[in-house]
Amino acid sequence: MSLQIIYEEEFRIEGGNFLKAGEASCRIRTILKEIGIDNAIVRRVGIAAYESEMNVVMYAHLGRIRLRVTKEKVFLGIDDEGQGIPDISLAMQPGYSTATDEMREMGFGAGMGLPNIKKNADIFSITSTVGQGTSIEITVKLDGNGRN
């Protein structure tokens, strides 16, 4: 009963394409709303997806977001091919950022991305290899109400 997949899709993300950045996350948000997921949960998943997508656009050559919805949870897996993160605990600190001026002009790069992803997830994991890329897994459970 528990592992039945209600919806599954993979979204490709282009590194450096600021104009298209966010399209996948907005699409994910629309899909979840259409499935009938609670608004507070849709908002949490949307924020986590958008911050993750922006990280791929800002720091990687390319990446993908895997979305999987079951009766119990929404899962997002974000993998990229890019520069990776040398010190994850430092990157998780609110306010720490290696963003360029261009990224900051877009309104991003304030060092809030990863903490914000974690805050909106029930289960969060991140692994990274310098010079290869970063992988993030986010689970938001559907049994609890939205926490925000």
Place this chain on the structure above:
Amino acid sequence: MTLRNISELLKAENLNAGCDLDIDIKHVKASDLMSDVLAFAESGALLVTGLTNNHVIRTCEIAGICAVVIVRNKTPTSETIQLSREKNIPIILTKMTMFEACGILYENGLRGIPAKTMPV
């Protein structure tokens, strides 16, 4: 307070003719940092910002923000305008600075979102 009232108070220009100016605004978030907006804004809020790129609208859509005030007489990019129409998120433009605009909205009874701290 409705967006129409806000537009009058800020002597603002409505960018999307035909958009709903009677939507009710409960809270205001003022920021140029979109991550900050994503972290702390609440659904139904108004965003006051000096940013003009299309991420303003994408951030509003994700965070559930219903309208945008762009300050300091800036003109949004054509992509931003197009996206705001598609997503039905009105943009109004004011010549006021962010400080002035926020001061007037506060004086007229609007309030911000209660401060939250980011868990580490």
